[in-house]
Amino acid sequence: MITYPEIEFFEKPSDICNDALRYFTDIRNVWSGFRTCYSDHVDFNEALLDKTKLPALRDLYSKDSEKSEAKLETLSKKYNYSFDKPLEFSFSYYENLLDSEDPVEHYFAQKWFQYLNALKFIAPKVKMGHESPLEHSILTFKIKNCSRSMTHQLVRHRLASYSQASQRYISEKPESLDFVIPRKIQENPEALAMVQKHFSGLGMLITGLKALGVKNEDIRCIYPNAMPTDIQVSMNFRELRHFIQLRLSPHAQDEIRFVAFRLYQHLVNYMPFLWTDLELEGI
Numbered sequence: 001m002i003t004y005p006e007i008e009f010f011e012k013p014s015d016i017c018n019d020a021l022r023y024f025t026d027i028r029n030v031w032s033g034f035r036t037c038y039s040d041h042v043d044f045n046e047a048l049l050d051k052t053k054l055p056a057l058r059d060l061y062s063k064d065s066e067k068s069e070a071k072l073e074t075l076s077k078k079y080n081y082s083f084d085k086p087l088e089f090s091f092s093y094y095e096n097l098l099d100s101e102d103p104v105e106h107y108f109a110q111k112w113f114q115y116l117n118a119l120k121f122i123a124p125k126v127k128m129g130h131e132s133p134l135e136h137s138i139l140t141f142k143i144k145n146c147s148r149s150m151t152h153q154l155v156r157h158r159l160a161s162y163s164q165a166s167q168r169y170i171s172e173k174p175e176s177l178d179f180v181i182p183r184k185i186q187e188n189p190e191a192l193a194m195v196q197k198h199f200s201g202l203g204m205l206i207t208g209l210k211a212l213g214v215k216n217e218d219i220r221c222i223y224p225n226a227m228p229t230d231i232q233v234s235m236n237f238r239e240l241r242h243f244i245q246l247r248l249s250p251h252a253q254d255e256i257r258f259v260a261f262r263l264y265q266h267l268v269n270y271m272p273f274l275w276t277d278l279e280l281e282g283i
Helices: 016-038 051-079 091-097 103-127 132-136 148-154 189-199 202-211 216-222 237-247 254-270
Strands: 006-009 138-147 160-164 228-236
Touching: 006 254, 016 103, 016 132, 051 091, 051 103, 051 254, 091 103, 132 228, 132 237, 138 148, 138 237, 138 254, 148 160, 148 228, 148 254, 202 216, 228 237, 237 254
Parallel strands: none
Antiparallel strands: 006 138, 138 228, 160 228
């Protein structure tokens, strides 16, 4: 029995090369968009790394981190979602690497702070509603063991790309079927018993249909929305902001709200200045 899906991100904060390359590509694309729009009004040379600016930048970063953590803590209590503290923000990690004798580490640390300083200029523009340059960068992630009722909601966010597990090419194993059952049903013993009774004969039905030579493409028509599936998503930053604001609402269904919570938790670690301004309903 499954309650919530697992979210797999392809950025690994512990791997400096992979993390930095992906991070720099994202920021560079957003940065370039804003430079195109504001080149005559902003001194973009100020975004270059200057060690004397580190204390002020650290203070700003720390304040954003505190805001993010407070929001996440409020959300986790409101919806009873697990929340690991403290958040793994990267400022100190990269700051220590500025004095590294390893040229690769030193280079990535310099670039990280350069782009972080750039974000300081970008964030106020985003807060004013100028979000179009955010469309130049995307986040790719995979949602594992989610219900198809959740993915039906997810794919309505059309400014994204999706690849979902195929029920035609992947054969379900009747002897090990599992289902995504909403938490509110699990918390009601009578309702849970009714649902489990409803699903109990599905394995035998699948086995019987296969014995009769029915193909997966036809058997899948009898599968319930509670059948777990995996889906990979690529969504640009502007759409991610829209998705999080819409799906973290108290009115959203619990499973997709959990996905929005995990995305928000990841993004405020990954690039805090672009997400802490979000006005989330109910907090």
